Amino acid sequence: MKRLDLLVGGAPPTQFVPIKALRPADSPRLNGEDFEHVQMLAGVEANLPPILVHRQEMRVIDGMHRLRAAQLRNEEHIEVQFFEGSEEEAFVLGVKANITHGRPLSLSDRTNAAERIMTMHPGWSDRAIATAAGLGARTVANLRRRLSGVVEDLDDVHARTGRDGRVRPLDSADGRLRAAEYIKKNPDASLRVIARSVGLSAATVRDVRQRVERGESPVPLNRVRRPSKEQLPVPAGMAREGVPNATVDLIGIEALVHGLKADPSLRLTDSGRRLLRWILTKVLVPQEWQEVSDGLPPHAAYVLSDVARRCATEWQRVADDLEQRTRNMA
Numbered sequence: 001m002k003r004l005d006l007l008v009g010g011a012p013p014t015q016f017v018p019i020k021a022l023r024p025a026d027s028p029r030l031n032g033e034d035f036e037h038v039q040m041l042a043g044v045e046a047n048l049p050p051i052l053v054h055r056q057e058m059r060v061i062d063g064m065h066r067l068r069a070a071q072l073r074n075e076e077h078i079e080v081q082f083f084e085g086s087e088e089e090a091f092v093l094g095v096k097a098n099i100t101h102g103r104p105l106s107l108s109d110r111t112n113a114a115e116r117i118m119t120m121h122p123g124w125s126d127r128a129i130a131t132a133a134g135l136g137a138r139t140v141a142n143l144r145r146r147l148s149g150v151v152e153d154l155d156d157v158h159a160r161t162g163r164d165g166r167v168r169p170l171d172s173a174d175g176r177l178r179a180a181e182y183i184k185k186n187p188d189a190s191l192r193v194i195a196r197s198v199g200l201s202a203a204t205v206r207d208v209r210q211r212v213e214r215g216e217s218p219v220p221l222n223r224v225r226r227p228s229k230e231q232l233p234v235p236a237g238m239a240r241e242g243v244p245n246a247t248v249d250l251i252g253i254e255a256l257v258h259g260l261k262a263d264p265s266l267r268l269t270d271s272g273r274r275l276l277r278w279i280l281t282k283v284l285v286p287q288e289w290q291e292v293s294d295g296l297p298p299h300a301a302y303v304l305s306d307v308a309r310r311c312a313t314e315w316q317r318v319a320d321d322l323e324q325r326t327r328n329m330a
Helices: 035-042 064-072 087-100 107-120 126-133 137-147 172-185 191-198 202-213 247-251 253-262 270-280 286-293 298-329
Strands: 014-018 051-054 059-062 077-083 159-161 167-169
Touching: 035 064, 051 064, 051 087, 059 064, 059 087, 064 077, 077 087, 087 107, 087 126, 107 126, 107 137, 126 137, 126 159, 172 191, 172 202, 191 202, 253 270
Parallel strands: 051 077
Antiparallel strands: 014 077, 051 059, 159 167
16 A cells, blocks of 8 residues: 555646646546636636646646636646646545645545445455545445445455555454464464565464464453444544544544645635634644643642643534534535
């Protein structure tokens, strides 16, 4: 599994391309572009950021609103960054780009994108798909169950590739039996070689080898299959009806704020810049709290805990208001 968030890293060079040479995006937006947003971008005097284009297909990956704005201004060329890769990678990259900046994708857009990604990559873990689509892992797990028996090859997956690129079996019992068989045929093979061959960790293979040497079953008889981390319940307060589970935790607060700062509709307008200045003074990144909390006296901790709870309540009201606005616009 490629780290698609890094495929366009390092500020690739740009070039100006004739607009007529470009094809519309294979967009995750079910309702297409927002014409009001296009008009706003068309009225911006500053240069807009370059769009991202799939070189092999000359299809827009990210930047359809900017492309429409350029067309509205009767421009013949537009600045482009090219991406080299497959169509499937281009689609995932487009989804990830539209989660962290620009006009945000709706919940239905992200859900539909997750279904497409699952169809393209049935072997990706729930968390990997959730991160790409901006959903919670439990939401993706529910989608997987709903699509089971409908999407080809979805039920034939015995191991999944996580966000870190590592392949993990869905049930280690099968892997343990394969490891025992491999050890029987290749008794001198190293733990690393066996692990790579059967899709288990070296530590699990070591346990299998020790069990086989003792004449025991390679699968512990009292082994209770625990739910995977992807299926663990979300802590109380994190999940609400209609809201993706822990989306902020998956995407990362810093990435979301960076996306807001890069959004032309905010960065290039007075009201947008005012909003950015306001939000940047109020967002708390987890690491920052650790840096300032050392040596906090007990009496101050009591007061600060009350302040934090009150701020959390106000932020919850802000989130509820914004989500209601999003539903009304859907």
